[in-house]
Amino acid sequence: MTTFLELLVNGISVGAVYALIALGFVVIFKATEVVNFTHASLLLAGGFLVAKLHPALGFWLALAAGVAGAALVGALIEFLIIRRARVGSHGVLAIVTIGVDILLTTELTREIGTDVLALGDPWRDQVLHLGPIMIAETRVVALGVAAALITAFLLAFKFTGWGVAMRATAEDAETAALMGVRLGRVSLSAWAVAGALAAIAALFLCVFPTPGLDRSTTAAAMKAFPAAILGGLDSTTGALAGGLIVGVTEALMSGYQSQLAFLGRGIGDAAPFLVMIAILLFRPAGIFGTKELARV
Amino acid sequence: MAGEAGLEITDLAVHYGPVRALRGVRVTVPRGAVVAVLGANGAGKTTLLRAVSGTLRFHRGGVTSGTVSFGGSRLNGSPAAAVARGVVQVPEGRRVFARMTVAENLRAGALGVRDRTKVAEARDRVHSLFPILAERPHQRAGLLSGGEQQMLSIARALMANPSMLLLDEPTLGLAPMMAARIAATIREINEQGTSVLLVEQNAAMALGLASHAYVLEVGEVALSGPAAELAASDEVRRRYLGVGTPETDRPVGIGADAPPEATPRPVRTLPRWTA
Ligand SMILES: Nc1ncnc2c1ncn2[C@@H]1O[C@H](COP(=O)(O)OP(=O)(O)O)[C@@H](O)[C@H]1O
Ligand SMILES: [Mg+2]
Numbered sequence: 108m109t110t111f112l113e114l115l116v117n118g119i120s121v122g123a124v125y126a127l128i129a130l131g132f133v134v135i136f137k138a139t140e141v142v143n144f145t146h147a148s149l150l151l152a153g154g155f156l157v158a159k160l161h162p163a164l165g166f167w168l169a170l171a172a173g174v175a176g177a178a179l180v181g182a183l184i185e186f187l188i189i190r191r192a193r194v195g196s197h198g199v200l201a202i203v204t205i206g207v208d209i210l211l212t213t214e215l216t217r218e219i220g221t222d223v224l225a226l227g228d229p230w231r232d233q234v235l236h237l238g239p240i241m242i243a244e245t246r247v248v249a250l251g252v253a254a255a256l257i258t259a260f261l262l263a264f265k266f267t268g269w270g271v272a273m274r275a276t277a278e279d280a281e282t283a284a285l286m287g288v289r290l291g292r293v294s295l296s297a298w299a300v301a302g303a304l305a306a307i308a309a310l311f312l313c314v315f316p317t318p319g320l321d322r323s324t325t326a327a328a329m330k331a332f333p334a335a336i337l338g339g340l341d342s343t344t345g346a347l348a349g350g351l352i353v354g355v356t357e358a359l360m361s362g363y364q365s366q367l368a369f370l371g372r373g374i375g376d377a378a379p380f381l382v383m384i385a386i387l388l389f390r391p392a393g394i395f396g397t398k399e400l401a402r403v
Numbered sequence: 404m405a406g407e408a409g410l411e412i413t414d415l416a417v418h419y420g421p422v423r424a425l426r427g428v429r430v431t432v433p434r435g436a437v438v439a440v441l442g443a444n445g446a447g448k449t450t451l452l453r454a455v456s457g458t459l460r461f462h463r464g465g466v467t468s469g470t471v472s473f474g475g476s477r478l479n480g481s482p483a484a485a486v487a488r489g490v491v492q493v494p495e496g497r498r499v500f501a502r503m504t505v506a507e508n509l510r511a512g513a514l515g516v517r518d519r520t521k522v523a524e525a526r527d528r529v530h531s532l533f534p535i536l537a538e539r540p541h542q543r544a545g546l547l548s549g550g551e552q553q554m555l556s557i558a559r560a561l562m563a564n565p566s567m568l569l570l571d572e573p574t575l576g577l578a579p580m581m582a583a584r585i586a587a588t589i590r591e592i593n594e595q596g597t598s599v600l601l602v603e604q605n606a607a608m609a610l611g612l613a614s615h616a617y618v619l620e621v622g623e624v625a626l627s628g629p630a631a632e633l634a635a636s637d638e639v640r641r642r643y644l645g646v647g648t649p650e651t652d653r654p655v656g657i658g659a660d661a662p663p664e665a666t667p668r669p670v671r672t673l674p675r676w677t678a
Contacts, residue, residue: 268514272511274503275500288514
């Protein structure tokens with residue numbers, strides 16, 4: 108039972124981090140209808156900046172720089188590539204983002220080499236004891252920060268002018284333009300927000316119990332894709348649910364690996380994708396994917 | 404057509420790729436006026452409005468010659484700039500944001516307006532024009548009836564404080580009662596000082612509201628003149644008001660400059676034009 112609770116809490120915490128990544132992914136999709144495959148490299152870029160800058164700047168400034176840097180990289184990708192790629196279909200744009208991702212990731216992994224970079228976080232490997240449950244402090248912080256960011260984001264999405272512009276554009280870009288919404292700005296802000304969220308996620312994917320940032324960090328980031336897709340690509344609630352489902356499944360599958368030996372080793376890593384496929388079989392639009400409400 | 408410089412469209416040609424949708428179109432909307440553009444399906448009415456609001460690029464179209472100017476200076480083809488200048492379009496088919504509430508739709512309409520007191524004033528105006536919207540701020544727009552959606556669509560455009568409202572077939576698909584109500588509201592909006600360019604297939608309704616009208620046929624202005632004159636002309640009565648029997652001969656009428664390649668066109672029957 109204790110194991111189960113520990114796994115569950117860990118799963119929820121990691122799931123919340125996946126939800127941050129998935130949220131950025133969903134925001135870009137909603138604002139531009141582009142499936143953004145550069146997300147993993149945005150995340151890597153943010154983490155890399157924190158790792159490289161913290162010895163000089165200290166952790167918090169380095170984190171701020173990492174967040175700003177990833178937001179800037181996201182904005183630049185939008186401004187220099189996505190906006191200018193006057194291709195007819197969003198499918199082609201998605202492939203363009205795969206190209207950009209490969210370029211960025213190749214360059215960053217070349218920089219990282221075989222190192223494992225520490226991010227210099229203040230929580231290190233401390234462990235909290237909650238009754239019989241032991242949990243890493245980083246996991247608790249991750250859960251708190253992710254929950255706060257997601258809440259702030261959802262409130263902004265619901266109540267600010269930015270959020271209204273975003274949702275209007277997601278629903279009907281041409282009509283949003285008729286309202287005076289500048290679609291370029293909406294798209295730019297979506298990419299910047301996604302970059303910033305990815306950088307925060309990078310931090311929590313690389314701290315204890317993970318040894319640090321290395322070339323495999325992108326693989327961890329990849330798990331947010333099934334999270335976004337199974338939740339429904341155009342649903343912020345879906346990103347949240349998807350993140351949690353993936354996080355918890357992964358934690359439980361890894362935790363009970365020995366009992367699941369018949370499924371083969373490493374089932375924890377494959378679990379997110381298995382869950383995604385299982386859910387898409389029953390709900391092709393994802394759990395919260397939109398059904399059209401309009402009465403015509 | 405005297406008066407301050409309102410909307411002036413001169414010699415406009417629009418193409419969607421190789422497809423020519425408008426040619427040599429000249430339309431003027433003086434400040435304070437209601438001007439109607441009539442025409443059958445596919446005549447180019449919506450295209451004309453897109454050229455003014457700057458949304459042709461959403462349909463892979465573009466202005467290939469001619470100009471659109473408002474208040475004496477050119478509109479540069481960006482929708483946000485047109486809105487900032489006070490030229491706001493109500494799109495064909497209402498296009499409310501179905502997943503958003505009534506209040507959020509209105510807020511979306513005001514996204515181009517910075518001044519909060521102006522937004523509040525616009526909201527008051529809209530609520531007094533359409534009390535039903537004031538009663539149901541939290542209803543999802545997608546669940547409103549067709550007529551209510553049309554009201555919301557017009558209201559949303561008014562939130563931007565337009566001085567020139569472009570309306571694309573606002574009564575399409577509405578019951579006669581509701582259409583009459585929309586028409587009355589358009590008149591009221593105009594009396595409050597907003598110029599209106601009204602695109603309609605419902606010629607009877609449009610000619611009743613407008614001071615001046617144009618008839619588009621296959622992308623060109625076939626007829627134009629004072630609305631009362633057009634309403635009285637045999638050609639318009641026969642073809643657009645459902646009076647008399649259809650013939651296959653070419654249009655003749657006030658100011659008609661018939662397109663050179665216009666061989667006898669099939670007569671379009673326009674069963675809706677009986678309102
Ligand atoms: N997106 C488009 N691509 C190609 N042709 C179009 C497009 N939209 C409209 N057209 C063509 O332009 C002409 C005018 O269309 P439109 O302006 O929608 O007419 P109306 O509003 O009077 O019904 C039609 O021949 C139509 O087929
Ligand atoms: Mg039309």
